[in-house]
Amino acid sequence: MFNTLRTLLLTALHAFHRRATVQYPEQQPYLPPRYRGRIVLSRDPDGEERCVACNLCAVACPVDCISLQKTETDGRWRPEYFRINFSRCIFCGFCEEACPTYAIQLTPDFEMGEYARPNLVYEKEDLLISGTGKYPDYSFYNVAGIPIPGKERGASERERPPIDLHSLLP
């Protein structure tokens, strides 16, 4: 009996508390930089696509919503198409963790409402951004020992020049 009345009083006093609700469209909530929202494909500092079409993200994805096809130009691998079905994506971030090139990244943006489901399938053109995303200085080809036009074998960071086997005499 007394407890019940006390409950009533306490609830009534809540009328003078601050409201916890964020009035969303007018009042944007703070999203931390590592928030897992809409997925983007980022570019190297020199403007090339970072994705090397290794398919690791597609393998890591628990709901299999990434689909891509590899193609090759001038010794650089790149995706021919890259498709994420956001109506299935659960924004777990596994793809970002799996990616060796920091190409695929999740961004603090969740406003992706659509009236038709097929509109939630994003193609590469929709996903690619012009910047580097969260890792401004990283470029995969600068650290990987793969020759591309403009970078000979052995020119990567912390890579010694290749050894001419024919000069190795006892």
Next chain:
Amino acid sequence: MHALALLAASVTVIGAIMVITRKVAVHAVLYLVVTLLALAALLVMLGASFAAMLEIIIYAGAIMVLFVFVIMMLNLGQPDSAREKEWLRPRAWLGPGILAAIVCAELLYCISPLSGSMPSLASITAHDVGLSLFGRYVLMVELASFLLLAGLVSAFHIGRNRMENR
């Protein structure tokens, strides 16, 4: 006033007929409720609004709800309404029906309500009811309370035995 009273009376009679001809038990109970409400309207017109309200509260509001409650528990289905239909053959109701019609006609003839003006009725208040209940009829009230007490005790007894057997 006559027309209203006749309307209520005919609703009562029609409702009662519907009660005995329904095949689904709940429908019958609902028609019984309608009959009781029409009776209450008649009582109001006769000046006994206290009795009318008590009738609605106790009969329509409580006892009939208990009827519906019991019928809900019984879970009557298709076979039951088929059996009811079987029982509603003319052979079953013709005899009693004729007898009832004769009695009804006789009653109508005797009271012949349509002739003469309506006598002005003194309304019967709760005060009057209380006085007569605990004045003239106090013995009846006490006897009825004995009966109810016995019913209460036996209901309690039955309920308690069930609990122990479990």
Next chain:
Amino acid sequence: MTSSALLTIILTPLLLLALATLLTWVERRLLGLWQDRHGPNRVGPGGMFQAVADGIKILFKQDWIPPFADRDVFILAPAIGMMTALLSFAVIPITMGTGIAGDLNVGLLFILAMMGLGVYAVVLAGWSSNSKFALLGGMRAAAQMISYEVFMGLALLGVVMMAGSFSLHDIVTAQAGLWFIIPQCLGFGVFLLAGIAETHRLPFDLPEGENELGAGFHTEYSGMKFGMFFIAEYAGIVLVSSLVTTLYLGGWRGPLLPPAVWFLLKTGGMVAFFILLRASLPRPRYDQLMALGWKVLLPLSLLNVMATGTILMLRASL
């Protein structure tokens, strides 16, 4: 019958319906206030037209009658609920002169009768839906509402004894000196609890019991038929609140302000209290509810009747 009386008869139910609809919004805003959130605040000023939006939505919903239901009774049930709730308002005296049916000399009994008939709405809805959850809800409703009607009537006996009349006007007049809430505090408590149970409002909403019975007796209802149950429930809240005001809080009496304003203020306060109950209390178990009724409220209300009777007799003999 004068034309103004006819107008009152036509306008009052419409007004009540509007009020009940508005109340859905008020309730949600107040619940929000007490739960540190906002509640509907988008449509119209302060979200006021949310009720209208909901009404339009529910009107255009598919009104589906399940094929296994007992069609006639299924349609009848919400109508009964609505009708009894609205009819009860006929005898509520808002001020000295107003009140639709005027001063009925058995006004209080009339309201009790209408509440008794209101049980049918819930019970028949439960039965005619022909589904297990609805049936369970209907049976709970039958047992709960019939039991609490008893305590409600017994609690009201104290008021009737003090006022010496069933007429609501006389009851308010009898509270000229002292509101009945003070001499009848026991009866007030019992009546309040019984009123909550009778309108099957939270915390006594066992016939609905969302988390155990789906939606209880109106599980199978959709569209406006469900809407009618909804509106009838809110009309029931207003009814019980105005009854409490009339019977225990002195009705239209109060200093300075005009009588109608006092009545509305008191009723509004009671409605807010009902919503506060919903905001703060959990639902008891079914057997707890019945035990509370028969083991606590019944003795209390009988005690109240006996004490009131004794005191009145003593005072009369002095």
